[in-house]
Amino acid sequence: MPVSETSQRPLAPPPSAPDTGTSRLRPKDAATLIIIDRSSRRSPRVLMGRRSMKHRFMPGVFVFPGGRTESSDGRMPVAGVLHPRAEEALMARVTGASAQKGRMLALAAIRETYEETGLLLGTKAYGPPERVPAGSSWTAFRDNGVLPDLEGLQFIARAITPAGQVRRFDTRFFAVDRTAVAHEVEGILGPDAELSELDWMTFERANSLDLKNITGIMLGELEARIAAGFLHQLPVPFYHFRRGRRIRELL
Numbered sequence: 001m002p003v004s005e006t007s008q009r010p011l012a013p014p015p016s017a018p019d020t021g022t023s024r025l026r027p028k029d030a031a032t033l034i035i036i037d038r039s040s041r042r043s044p045r046v047l048m049g050r051r052s053m054k055h056r057f058m059p060g061v062f063v064f065p066g067g068r069t070e071s072s073d074g075r076m077p078v079a080g081v082l083h084p085r086a087e088e089a090l091m092a093r094v095t096g097a098s099a100q101k102g103r104m105l106a107l108a109a110i111r112e113t114y115e116e117t118g119l120l121l122g123t124k125a126y127g128p129p130e131r132v133p134a135g136s137s138w139t140a141f142r143d144n145g146v147l148p149d150l151e152g153l154q155f156i157a158r159a160i161t162p163a164g165q166v167r168r169f170d171t172r173f174f175a176v177d178r179t180a181v182a183h184e185v186e187g188i189l190g191p192d193a194e195l196s197e198l199d200w201m202t203f204e205r206a207n208s209l210d211l212k213n214i215t216g217i218m219l220g221e222l223e224a225r226i227a228a229g230f231l232h233q234l235p236v237p238f239y240h241f242r243r244g245r246r247i248r249e250l251l
Contacts (some may be wrong), residue, residue: 027160027168031109032066034156034222035119036230037178042201046219047178049116049195064218065116065195066171068107072133073189074100076141078109079123080151089155089236090172090249106150106214109174111137116195118188121180122148146182153180154232157221158251159214173218175193175225214239 035047048062082090082102090102111123115137128145131137141148153174161168189195203223207216217239225234235250 003218025163025165025168027170029069029105029108030067030169030171031069031105031111031112032064032171032173032218033109033121033153034064034173034218035113035121035178035181036175036222036226037200038226038230039178045200045202046206047117048199048206049189050197050199052191052193052196053088054118054191058212061210062199062201062206063195063215064173065113066109066173067112067115067135067143068169069104070111070136072136072138073107073111074104075133076111076138076148077129078103078107079126079147079149082106082150082153082155083232085232086153086155089158089251093238102155103150105172106153106155106174106225107148109153109172110148110150114140114185114188116188116193116200118185119181120144120180120183120185121176122146122221124182140185142196144183144185149180152176152224154230155202155236156225157218157239160241162241162244171214173221177228 037047039047040114047064049065051061051063053060086106087099087102090105091097091099094101114120120141122141124145124147126147128142129138132142153176155172156175157173158171159173160170189197202219203219206219211219221237228234238249238251240249241248
C-alpha cells in the first residue's frame with residue numbers, strides 16, 4: 001500500500017553526528033496510538049496533543065500519545081485480543097517474537113494514551129478488571145470500571161529511530177476508532193504535564209503543522225489506510241535505515 005504523494009512528507013536524511021556511543025545505542029520498544037474520529041466520512045479527524053512548552057525535547061510540538069513499554073503492560077488483563085493479522089505483523093522481523101510481546105506493545109499504547117490524555121480505551125461491559133499490576137497507571141482502569149480491549153486496534157506501521165541519535169526507539173504505531181474511548185479522566189492536561197492541550201484535527205490541518213518527520217509520515221500512512229477501507233488485512237509498512245538511507249518495507 002503506497003503512501004500518497006500528496007500526504008507524505010519528504011523523507012529527510014538523519015543529521016550526522018559524531019560517534020559518542022550513540023551509534024551503538026539499541027532502540028527501546030515503544031508504542032503510539034492514533035485515535036480517529038470517522039463520524040464524518042469526508043473529513044475524518046485525528047487526535048493530537050501539543051507537548052508542554054516546559055519540555056526541553058520538542059516543546060510545543062503536536063504529537064500522538066505514546067511512549068516506552070513497561071513491565072506492567074504484560075500483566076494487564078484484557079477484554080478482547082488483537083486481530084490475527086496484527087499479531088502476525090507485530091511478530092515479523094523481531095528477534096524472540098511472540099504473541100505476548102505484541103500484546104504488551106498494544107497495551108503500552110493504551111496505557112500511554114491514558115497517561116498523556118486521560119482517555120481510557122476499552123469497555124465497561126464486563127465491569128472493572130479483577131486485578132491490575134500494583135503501582136502502575138493501570139489502576140485508573142480498575143477505578144473507572146474499564147477493561148482494555150485490543151480487538152479494535154489496528155497495527156498500522158513500525159519505525160526505528162536511525163543510529164546516531166541520543167534517543168532511539170523501535171516504535172509500533174496503532175490506530176483505533178474514537179468509539180473505543182470508554183471513559184475520560186479530567187485534570188491530566190496542563191503546562192506541567194506531558195501534553196498541554198488536545199485537538200481533533202483534519203488531515204489537512206495536521207499536515208499544515210510543523211511536525212516531526214515521522215509524525216507526518218504516519219499521517220500519510222493512516223490517510224491512505226482509511227481511503228483503502230481501514231481494514232486489518234492491509235499491509236503494514238516498516239521504516240528503518242540501511243547504510244544511512246531510509247527504507248520502507250511491508251510486513
